[in-house]
Amino acid sequence: MDYATLLQLLDSTLRLGTPLLLACLAGLYSERAGIFDIGLEGKMLMAAMSAGAVAAMTGSVWLGLLAAIAGSMIFAILHGVASITFRGNQLISGVALNFLASGITVLIAQALFGQGGRTPPLTGDGRFNPIVLPFAEALKDVPVLGPLYFEVISGHSILVYAALAFVPMTWWLLYRTRFGLRLRAVGENPASVDTAGVSVKGLRFAAVMITGVLCGVAGAYMATALQAGFGREMTAGRGYIALAALIFAKWRPWQALGATMLFGFFQALALRPDVVEAVVGRKVPVSMLDALPYVLTVLVLAGFVGKAIPPRAGGDPYVKER
């Protein structure tokens, strides 16, 4: 494999890893607060449809982004009501919302546009277009690093850079602020927060809402940056891969970046079976590359690659003990 091909692969990695990263960070907030969320997929899908629809109708991608966040938030609030207010089973709620999203997105898109559940193709300001970073052109010819900067780092949409920026922000919020301390505490032992006079429900709702916002951005990226419009089931299991990445990262932000980029790399490879064949020396079925993130996650879960200990209060609705 030559350097140019590698750069292409890395460029795809970043492009494909971004929605995973956004969704993974989204899940991190919720799960760190003790609310399991296997509904990342559904929220992304809802967001993607909202973004595609509104961007198509208004021609403004920014309005599309807002709509995406709003659409995702509705589902986040539903999940919060079911699992926090009514102490329902968080896993079942997540499963339910995924189905709901899968169906309702097609229904809405079909009702609005009548194009078989798709939104119309987006162009121009209806999409987040690539940004060429400063000096990218000028530095292009610097050996090794120049092309890396030009090909891989520069030339993505604003949401890619936003996603990358969310990583240190999340780290800082989690470990350096009062909110982060309380958020982590409520996921480990909600009674500690409750007896300290802080609202468990309030904190958990806040976390679930942040999850909604980030899933909203992830969905918007899918429909307005990665692709030009919404299509049915367009998230194609990315919510679950993000969940896998979250476990792989053991619920930590920097590791989430690593895990999602690794899984993004697998996806990039799956698009280039020719490269894999050239490197490995024989034909590798694409399906095997597709399965890699899941297999890795199972290995992590099984404790073969370090031990993944989820937040201790994860999945349990908080009831004051008697």
Added chain:
Amino acid sequence: MDRIPRWADLALVPLVSLGLAALISALVILAIGQDPMEALNVMVTGAVGSAYGWGYTLYYTTSFIFTGLAVTIAFHAGLFNIGGEGQAQLGGLGVALACLFLPWPHWSLALIGASVAAAVFGAAWAAIPAYLQAKRGSHIVITTIMFNYIAASLMVFMLVDVLRPEGQMDPATANFPEATHLPTLNQIPGFNLIFTKDVPANVTFLIALAAAWVVWAILWRTRLGYQIRAFGKPGAAAHYAGINGFRITMIAMLLSGGLAGMMAINNVMGEAERLLQNSASGAGFIGIAVALMGRNHPVGVVLAAVLFGFLFQGGAELGLWTKIPIELRTVVQGLVILFTGALDYMVRMMLARVFALFRAPAEAKGAA
């Protein structure tokens, strides 16, 4: 805590949940500019208005009984098996291998052989998450989700790279030999008086009903069932009683995976008569809704499976005859899971309030 009578808990809670799901679905239909009454009409006519419609409804019902029972039996062991979809696909692989590579003289023998293969393959796919849960503490919900995706990839690999006949374009196996074709209901004496046209519902329906009885008998009439239910309850009483948690986890998941796998004799052997990609087409997930709606009891599961069979066939009819997309059924499915599974406490609370309203005047009268 307000209490509600047992009959209400068993019957009313699922019915109210269903009512809420139906109400919201009707609102959704209205919101997309269609007529809910017309939709209901189309669904009823298409799914249960004729023997032909029933022939499709029961076909779906058969699959959902298997996957619903799969979720149910795991649930009683305290395990949430979301992996029914992958296990059903693997079951399909088992069926395909049995039908394609073994010479069967008669469909009845093929049915037995394929059932065993389906159950074994489905169980094997459930065995790994079960083992990881029992021995290494990996959360079975997450591992079974992962195994669904791994199964999907594996099936693509098998169908594209291994089982696809030379020269065929679509990723599928060859057609199964004639001798493995199962009799559909219109070919079974007795049933053929009702079903006069060719329908997909087949002899597997009877096997599904038998499976429901077997699951009931296992859970409530055998030592194994006692141990499964004891193990599935909160606390460590099963450990105290000397019930082997590893063994029960494995057995419950093997049974669960086996049941999910056996769904394949309905759709792969009984209907498609070859193995296609994504053969389970969501039935594994619908099993979750069916089990929740059916209150994790085989009788409830059969009833809920009929309901979802109706929904599935009716939903398909909607897609054909109205402007309502077929995805409406996914919406209803999500709503049913939401209300019966996650908002179950809300529904109970609502009912408790209503019962309190009726009780309060009675008590006031008693006091006076």
Added chain:
Amino acid sequence: MGDAQYAIELKGISKAFGPVQANRDINIAVPKGTIHGIIGENGAGKSTLMSILYGFYKADAGQIFVDGKLTPIPDSQSAIRAGIGMVFQHFKLVQNFTVLENVILGAEDGPMLSTSLTRARKALADLAREYELDVDPDALIEDLSVGHQQRVEILKALYRQADILILDEPTGVLTPDEADHLFRILKGLKDQGKTVILITHKLREIMEATDNVSVMRRGTMVATVKTADSSPESLAELMVGRKVLLEVAKEPANPGAVVLSVKDLRIKDDHGVERLKGVSFDIRAGEILGIAGVAGNGQSELLAALGGMMKASGKITMQGVDLPLSGKGADGQSRRAAGIAHVPEDRHHHGLILDFSAWENVALGYHNDPAYQKNALFMDNDALIADTEKKMARFDVRPPIASLPAKSFSGGNQQKIVVAREMERNPTLLLIGQPTRGVDIGAIEFIHKQIVALRDAGTAVLLVSVELDEIMSLSDRIAVMFDGQIMGLRDPATTNERELGLLMAGMNGEAA
């Protein structure tokens, strides 16, 4: 209006959980700068009352006065603002946070953590000096001993400027040394003018540490007296409401052959800490061996190992046959087959399945009993129900309805179901842990009589209880456990509470 000489005054507090009236019209006044004890049996409503004072529960009726001012306390935040701090029986700490993080949680100075952490580090150093409250501020909670974790809870309260400190059963999990240390801390707090409310069911602590004591019984406040003017006997009588007959009528034991021989039994927990450090004893047919000790000194592990619930090393021999302590055959089924019945310490967690009916619970552990099988495939539920009804009648379980779920019975009747299941099999050896915890007086007497009757019928009984009175009145021999070891064996006829208390505290005058 309240009276300003009282730090806390509660007037007419009532609280019900569903049909259970946990507190009924409670009045209490706690003078400033005193240590005030609240004593009562399990379930008397002490913890509920204090949780109301801390805003953890909302009272159905009543008023709270703090420093003479009417102070509504709808939530814990209000309690903290009113200067009330609480140390719960089960600590409310985040296990993988440091001490500092736990201390500032909920009491941060601003949105950024760094300033809070700096201030808390200094404050903790000051508090440590003042009150013997030394804890490493950077240690993770999960690495601390229980005693140190409790100190963190006290530090949390003091860091929040609490003037009134409530402690709920603080010594239940402490070693005697740690408990002494705790009482020194509490005295120090009192000397600084703080008010301490101590909830306990241990009379000794009340007598030692408190200025005044209030007695609760079944949700009501029975009396408040000066500790100096009361005696353990009078307080005990107030607690239970009538003269306590703790003596159990029994003939001298007539011990037979050795039934169980335990040699050098050792258990390591998940963290690799040794919880049983080489325990050896024999127990004979027809005798009751009582194991005394403060909770958490290895008694639970001992029961669990003998009952096949926990892996151990060493050697146990039952009537000449070695029983495995790990691997195959070290489980509850094999133990039952060997003639060992086990009434576990925790009936909610181990002894019963609360969602199961009474008859399903009677099969727990005995589901393989041939009497409960119809044929090779199916169980005989009718036989099981009939057997349950028989047992319920014999043990006077009320209501005697076999199909009722276990959770619908009272604590005493639940315990009777467990005891009936285990005793009615005439086991060779009965393991019985905390037989009367959370059980009403009537049921206590009944269960005690059954234990003695079983002994007289020739069963070897191993009795574990943290209630010294129970051990003294039932046992034929007493072994005292401390820190995973048996400190000594005593004859109940010749020993006394003082001697046993010293052994329980790890002080051993002579060789065991």
